[in-house]
Amino acid sequence: MAGSKRMSQEEKRKTILDIYHKSKEVFTEKEICALATKAGVNSGTVADINNALVDDGLVDKEKIGGSNYFWSFPGKKDRELQIAHENTLAEIEKAKERVAESQSKLADAKRGREDDDGDRAKKLARKVELEKEKIAKTAELEKLKENDPQALADLEKEVKFVKEAAHRWTDNIFQCKTYLTKKKGMSSQDANRLLQITSDFDYPE
Numbered sequence: 475m476a477g478s479k480r481m482s483q484e485e486k487r488k489t490i491l492d493i494y495h496k497s498k499e500v501f502t503e504k505e506i507c508a509l510a511t512k513a514g515v516n517s518g519t520v521a522d523i524n525n526a527l528v529d530d531g532l533v534d535k536e537k538i539g540g541s542n543y544f545w546s547f548p549g550k551k552d553r554e555l556q557i558a559h560e561n562t563l564a565e566i567e568k569a570k571e572r573v574a575e576s577q578s579k580l581a582d583a584k585r586g587r588e589d590d591d592g593d594r595a596k597k598l599a600r601k602v603e604l605e606k607e608k609i610a611k612t613a614e615l616e617k618l619k620e621n622d623p624q625a626l627a628d629l630e631k632e633v634k635f636v637k638e639a640a641h642r643w644t645d646n647i648f649q650c651k652t653y654l655t656k657k658k659g660m661s662s663q664d665a666n667r668l669l670q671i672t673s674d675f676d677y678p679e
Contacts, residue, residue: 503542
């Protein structure tokens with residue numbers, strides 16, 4: 475007897491789709507409800523399930539006059555899957571192009587880095603040395619403030635020299651960063667990362 479077996483939601487959907495696919499005809503809502511009920515689908519759920527199939531793109535719906543007409547052909551889902559597959563392949567190709575473009579930019583950035591013949595690392599190391607030397611000289615200056623005026627004057631000159639040298643090396647680092655951002659098109663953050671400096675990198679005080 476129709477309706478004697480309790481169907482799951484998925485079974486109901488499949489039953490209704492089978493009606494469309496086997497008949498390959500167009501039905502009114504009343505007709506599909508009658509056929510689905512006869513096939514064992516609870517009559518109170520046919521309309522909702524049919525509308526859900528429409529929302530999922532598995533059943534087509536067209537209003538003509540005062541009535542709604544429904545149909546679904548077996549090849550519809552296959553065609554939708556094919557289109558989805560083609561769209562996915564197109565997205566993959568676009569992603570490959572973006573990856574290739576990024577790799578090209580990275581290669582350009584690396585070439586710029588190689589052009590300095592290792593000067594970047596040398597400049598950074600020298601800057602660290604100068605900053606340490608400045609700290610040591612400043613500490614020594616503090617100890618000698620009340621001692622020999624000439625020694626104090628000489629030490630002040632040394633501190634000034636060290637500070638100016640540190641500024642020059644800092645300028646060199648900034649020139650490297652400017653080259654990477656303006657000539658190589660890198661972002662400020664990427665340039666900082668490549669130069670191994672932070673956003674608060676500045677002249678030593």
